[in-house]
Amino acid sequence: MRALLVVNPAATTTSARVRDVLIHALASEMKLEVVTTEYRGHAQDLGRRAAESSDTDLVVALGGDGTVNEVVNGLLQHGPDPDGLPGLAVVPGGSTNVFARALGLPNDAVEATGAILDALSERRVRTVGLGHAAGTPGTEDESVPARWFTFCAGLGFDAGVVGRVEQQRERGRKSTHALYVRQVVRQFLDEPNRRHGVITLEQPGEDPVGDLVATIVCNTSPYTYLGNRPIYASPEASFDTALDVLGLNRLSTPAVTRFTTQLLTSTPEKGPHGKHAVSLHDLTDFSLHSKAPLPFQMDGDHLGLRTSVTFTGVRRALRVIV
Template sequence: MLIVNPFATSTTEAGRDALLHTLSASLRRPEDGAGEMAETKRSGARPQYVDVRVEHTTHRGHAGELAALARAERYDVVVVHGGDGSVNEVVNGLLDPPSVPESGMPSPALAVVPGGSANVFARALGIDPDPLKATGQLVDLLATGQRRRVSLGHTNNRWFLFNAGVGVDAQVVKSIDEQRTAGHRATATRYLWTAVRTFMGAARSKPTLTVTIPGREPLGGAHFAFVSNASPWTYLGTRPIETNPDTSFDSRLGVFASTSMAPIRNLPLARQLLSSKAKPHAKHLLRADDVASVEIRSSEPIDMQMDGEYLGTRTVLEFGCRPAVLEVISPKS
């Protein structure tokens, strides 16, 4: 099944047609007729290629509904063409919620053809950010049977792929959403200036967060906290931003929290985050990698985002992770 978000930032009708044509032509069996396309359903050790079933999302949550249908109908692979928000929806449709014991019911493998503005999950897996190049890469990966299993983080009974955060990053996401609603494109420059403006505006705000990691003293007086399931945390154009460079899809969670919003203290930290050999450190910073769980409490409702999607305000969030829970079509490392 191919799930397409036609409203994603970098998708076009021509690009979607090219994607479908490439997949259908490349995955067709030699004996298939010229007009047939390829769809994969679960069958033993290797998939059998038949017709590609294409579904376009029409509303929020629709990608998750389609993914759940693909699982119920025992598809072998679900390809999603959209941004990180669409991929998050698909994953939460493919898998049981974190609070539900594993049922043993198999889930389709996930493949991603980037279609958003950042495409953090796909790029962190080694998928080319260009949709046409990624399509060719996907065909090769399917042909050679390259798959791997990755860990996922979870909170609020929902899976997240690469990051979740409370505070300033969620405020940036909220502002970008409002700007997109007003008709502005979500470019790297817009993200940068929105982040700078939001950070400066929050410089005098009071801290409300307490961050607790098992085996450590709780950190009070934090202004914001990020929880990572992979590295990088995000991208600024082509440049990766790494808050927890030692966190990966094969490890547990990374935590990054700050007790200061003062620009003079955070400018050196910003330079570290942009470094190609990032190892962020500062006296006002908590950074931990490979942690099994983390609890974040706020004395008042605070903005929250997950995989670049604004989810409103929260006062308590408990984060955990589950190893090797999702099968993906990607390079093996």
């Protein structure tokens, strides 16, 4: 087997020594090319190169969810082709590693590498669905490049939190769960549309759902992790279905307190609910439109402000080694 290992040297939970151990373990079982990323978007370029080459059977992403997202977007540059494209394996190296953990991999890089080698030996492969987002035709966002996402996207409140966290990291702050909690509080205090949302969800053949303050689009469940605690925004979301949406139409202090409590106590059977929560399951095609530019994120990566985004849930988009 010929494999490309894409290594993010800035991955927060792996040291150079650990990376050397992982490389040695993988190289003992396959013909391995190792490339260390050098710039934002480099992992996507490497994924595209692998997809366009006939010499690569597998791409292994060593890093966090951002690295995985870039590799996936490179692999699917010309669209999904589960049988024709190289497979993907993920070695978690970030602070949260939602995609790898949702696949059932250990959150430790060494243990995950062992699990991947076992899966290769036993030929265990899973074909997963992915989410796709693009600017809506006929709007000012129609020229925004389309992107794939592996586990979540969001327009509004949660994307604002992601943006704040990125700003803090650029100032040298370490990415911790405490940092995320602080930015949630600050985003809440500064949120101008807490009581009157500006987002409308539209899907073919259905009545629009309007006045949403926050929208979280899930491709799997959990939505994220707080330490080792899984957070279920859309418990029914799955790699085997299309996309789920959790929409909130009010973020008053009582509503936020209730939603926060529900998220922290959420389970695979029950997530946030109530008269100010809208839950939609297994959506293949829908759009989110905002009356004002709002923060937008995909797989925990802040992508700027958007007013209109069209989503597609694509089943069986990519082969993953699990």
